[in-house]
Amino acid sequence: MPVKTPKRRTRSKQSADKAVISKATIDRLPLYFRTLRLAQDEGIDIISSEDLGRRLGFMPEQIRKDLASFGQFGKKGVGYYVNELKRNVGSILGLDNHWNIAIIGIGHLGAALANYQNFVSLGFNLVALFDQDPNVIGQTVNHVKVEDIQRLKKIVKERNIQIGIIAVPSAFAQGVADQLVEAGVRGIWNFAPIKMRVPSSIHLVSEDLSIGLSTLSYHITRM
Amino acid sequence: MPVKTPKRRTRSKQSADKAVISKATIDRLPLYFRTLRLAQDEGIDIISSEDLGRRLGFMPEQIRKDLASFGQFGKKGVGYYVNELKRNVGSILGLDNHWNIAIIGIGHLGAALANYQNFVSLGFNLVALFDQDPNVIGQTVNHVKVEDIQRLKKIVKERNIQIGIIAVPSAFAQGVADQLVEAGVRGIWNFAPIKMRVPSSIHLVSEDLSIGLSTLSYHITRM
DNA sequence: TAGATTGTTAATCGATTAACAATC
DNA sequence: TAGATTGTTAATCGATTAACAATC
Numbered sequence: 401m402p403v404k405t406p407k408r409r410t411r412s413k414q415s416a417d418k419a420v421i422s423k424a425t426i427d428r429l430p431l432y433f434r435t436l437r438l439a440q441d442e443g444i445d446i447i448s449s450e451d452l453g454r455r456l457g458f459m460p461e462q463i464r465k466d467l468a469s470f471g472q473f474g475k476k477g478v479g480y481y482v483n484e485l486k487r488n489v490g491s492i493l494g495l496d497n498h499w500n501i502a503i504i505g506i507g508h509l510g511a512a513l514a515n516y517q518n519f520v521s522l523g524f525n526l527v528a529l530f531d532q533d534p535n536v537i538g539q540t541v542n543h544v545k546v547e548d549i550q551r552l553k554k555i556v557k558e559r560n561i562q563i564g565i566i567a568v569p570s571a572f573a574q575g576v577a578d579q580l581v582e583a584g585v586r587g588i589w590n591f592a593p594i595k596m597r598v599p600s601s602i603h604l605v606s607e608d609l610s611i612g613l614s615t616l617s618y619h620i621t622r623m
Numbered sequence: 624m625p626v627k628t629p630k631r632r633t634r635s636k637q638s639a640d641k642a643v644i645s646k647a648t649i650d651r652l653p654l655y656f657r658t659l660r661l662a663q664d665e666g667i668d669i670i671s672s673e674d675l676g677r678r679l680g681f682m683p684e685q686i687r688k689d690l691a692s693f694g695q696f697g698k699k700g701v702g703y704y705v706n707e708l709k710r711n712v713g714s715i716l717g718l719d720n721h722w723n724i725a726i727i728g729i730g731h732l733g734a735a736l737a738n739y740q741n742f743v744s745l746g747f748n749l750v751a752l753f754d755q756d757p758n759v760i761g762q763t764v765n766h767v768k769v770e771d772i773q774r775l776k777k778i779v780k781e782r783n784i785q786i787g788i789i790a791v792p793s794a795f796a797q798g799v800a801d802q803l804v805e806a807g808v809r810g811i812w813n814f815a816p817i818k819m820r821v822p823s824s825i826h827l828v829s830e831d832l833s834i835g836l837s838t839l840s841y842h843i844t845r846m
Numbered sequence: 847t848a849g850a851t852t853g854t855t856a857a858t859c860g861a862t863t864a865a866c867a868a869t870c
Numbered sequence: 871t872a873g874a875t876t877g878t879t880a881a882t883c884g885a886t887t888a889a890c891a892a893t894c
Contacts, residue, residue, distance in 0.1 A: 424861065430837035434816060448875065456818055460875090461863060468877050476876040477870035493837050494844025501836075508738040512731035518816065518833045524840075563839060586843040589835055593657060593741065595679055603842040605835040610741045612812055612828040613724075614653035614716050616786060617747075619826040620809040621717025647885065671851065683851090684887060691853050699852040700894035 425466045429493055431456055432463070436486035448479040495523040500561045502528035504576050505568030506536050506546050509591060513567060514541045527559045532572075549576075556583035563587045570594050648689045652716055654679055655686070659709035671702040718746040723784045725751035727799050728791030729759050729769050732814060736790060737764045750782045755791075772799075779806035786810045793817050 435455050439447050449460035449467075456463075467473050467485075470492050474480045490496060501524050503510050513519075514529055530549045531537055537548050547555055555561070564580040566573050566588060573592030580588055587603040590596050598604050658678050662670050672683035672690075679686075690696050690708075693715050697703045713719060724747050726733050736742075737752060753772045754760055760771050770778055778784070787803040789796050789811060796815030803811055810826040813819050821827050 422861065426838050426841055427834055429841065430831075430834045433837070434833070450875085459863065461865095462861090464876060465862085465878080472877070474876050475870060476868065477874050479875065492841065494840040495837065497840065497844060499840055499843070508735035512735040513832075515731040516832065519836060522833060522837060522840075524836065562843060563836070565836075586846065587839040589839055601846070603839055603846070605839050607830075607832070607835055608653075609736075609739065609830070610657070610745060611650055611653045612830055613742060613747065613786070614656070614718065614745060615649050616810040616812055616826055616828050617717040617720065617722055617745075618649055618652065618715065620722070620785060621720060623809065623824070623826070645885065673851085682887065684889095685885090687852060688854080688886085695853070697852050698894060699892065700850050702851065 421469055425469060428456075428458070428462075428466055429489055432466070433486065433489045433493060433495070436482055436489065439482050440486060444482055446479045447482050447485075449474075452480075490523075498523050498525055499563050500525050500527045500559060501563040501565060502526075502530065502556065502559075502561045503565045503567055504530045504549065504552070504580070505566065505572075506531040506539075506541060507567065507569075510565075510567035511541050513565060513591075514544065524563075528555050528561060530555075532568075552576075552579050553583040556580070556585060561585060563589060566590045566592055566596075568592065644692055648692060651679075651681070651685075651689055652712055655689070656709065656712045656716060656718070659705055659712065662705050663709060667705055669702045670705050670708075672697075675703075713746075721746045721748055722786050723748050723750045723782060724786040724788060725749075725753065725779065725782075725784045726788045726790055727753045727772065727775070727803070728789065728795075729754040729762075729764060730790065730792075733788075733790035734764050736788060736814075737767065747786075751778050751784060753778075755795075775799075775802050776806040779803070779808060784808060786812060789813045789815055789819075791815065 432452065435452060436447070449463045452458075452463050453460040464474070471488070473485050473488055501519070503514055503526070506514065506529050510529070514526060519526065526542065526544055529541055529544050529546045530552055531546050532549045537546050539546050556564070562585055564585045566576050566580075568576050570592045573590065573594055574596060577588055577590065577596055577598055581598055581602055585602070587605070588596070588598060590604060590606040591609070593608050593610060596604060596606060655675065658675060659670070672686045675686050676683040687697070694711070696708050696711055724742070726737055726749070729737065729752050733752070737749060742749065749765065749767055752764055752767050752769045753775055754769050755772045760769050762769050779787070785808055787808045787810075789799050791799050793815045796813065796817055797819060800811055800813065800819050800821055804821055804825055808825070810828070811819070811821060813827060813829040814832070816831050816833060819827060819829060
């Protein structure tokens with residue numbers, strides 16, 4: 401459900417004011433971050449919006465506009481310093497907060513997420529796993545022990561967990577979300593294909609894996 | 624890269640013409656399908672756009688507009704017949720083609736996808752798994768044997784596979800995509816976080832799991 | 847019939863792309 | 871300096887929401 405951000409028509413010209421950033425822009429930031437990291441790995445020092453655009457399949461003006469909404473990171477006539485821009489984009493995304501995350505539901509998907517190395521490389525700390533199955537509780541996945549979901553609230557507080565990742569079957573997902581909210585997490589990343597409801601103060605991102613496959617079916621049906 | 628569909632300004636009024644359907648509309652169709660199935664399970668015969676909207680968090684006029692772009696499925700003053708609409712939406716999505724799918728890369732994520740029951744319930748047939756690791760080749764995941772990736776082209780043709788699901792490490796993903804294209808698949812569902820390139824005749828949907836977590840970080844950093 | 851709800855056109859809103867002055 | 875490239879405003883494009891006639 402799109403949260404309507406009140407829009408400011410009369411914003412002053414050059415003050416350090418927080419303009420409203422579009423969701424589309426925010427969704428592109430992680431892609432800029434990754435591409436900058438790859439460029440860094442290639443030893444590139446300076447990159448233009450045109451080159452970034454070529455690598456990502458975006459128009460250069462879109463990239464410039466996205467970045468400019470957070471500050472003036474480039475040098476006219478030159479481009480962007482890769483290291484500096486990467487650090488800035490990472491900081492905008494809050495990756496340097498090194499959030500503590502937990503996964504709830506250690507089935508096939510939960511276990512795969514627990515082993516996903518990209519989260520580590522983005523700076524997230526996997527600090528807890530939870531399941532309800534006595535056969536799974538006590539096991540270790542990627543060096544983290546699976547805890548009884550009964551202990552969720554206690555451990556979320558103890559380990560200062562800010563983000564909960566829900567990978568339980570649909571029927572239990574809303575209940576787990578409610579528990580996470582009560583335990584005090586600030587964000588939920590949900591993989592259950594349901595319309596999840598959380599208080600407006602909690603940030604929710606839902607992944608729906610069956611959308612992609614279904615839309616693929618739609619397209620190949622028509623070709 | 625958005626494929627520009629030539630737009631028809633001068634479309635005739637009431638003929639069975641295929642108007643251009645927006646990507647946003649297509650992405651919502653799988654959600655309609657799922658919600659209709661749930662309503663069906665609840666024994667509901669007739670549903671209004673308002674009720675569908677409440678269940679999904681969409682405006683009813685958006686749902687009516689989406690559906691109306693494919694035909695007149697509702698009854699004025701009454702609503703939509705759940706069974707009939709679900710059948711129609713499923714057919715629009717091409718789910719009744721029961722596409723044959725294969726997963727390439729049977730690591731944690733690939734194995735999780737191989738076990739994902741929602742694909743089965745959407746009518747997809749998982750008919751092949753591929754890996755490159757001799758320790759994985761020959762194993763059975765969800766009743767399907769893992770084949771040597773060397774045999775990809777042969778098996779894709781033999782088993783009439785239309786959709787390839789890529790779950791290999793980023794470094795190998797483009798190469799696998801190229802092989803799938805050569806083998807004759809019509810669509811690729813990619814989980815590697817790269818900018819994948821395929822011919823314009825091949826449909827590509829990429830899932831990028833780190834976007835969701837990064838944008839969550841963005842939002843909780845700012846609250 | 848009266849009330850309800852669709853299908854569709856018009857109005858609004860938001861996001862992308864184009865253009866160009868500023869400046870390195 | 872001349873050439874290149876940013877940052878930003880304006881124009882365009884596309885998607886959502888509002889309004890309402892049609893009709894069950």
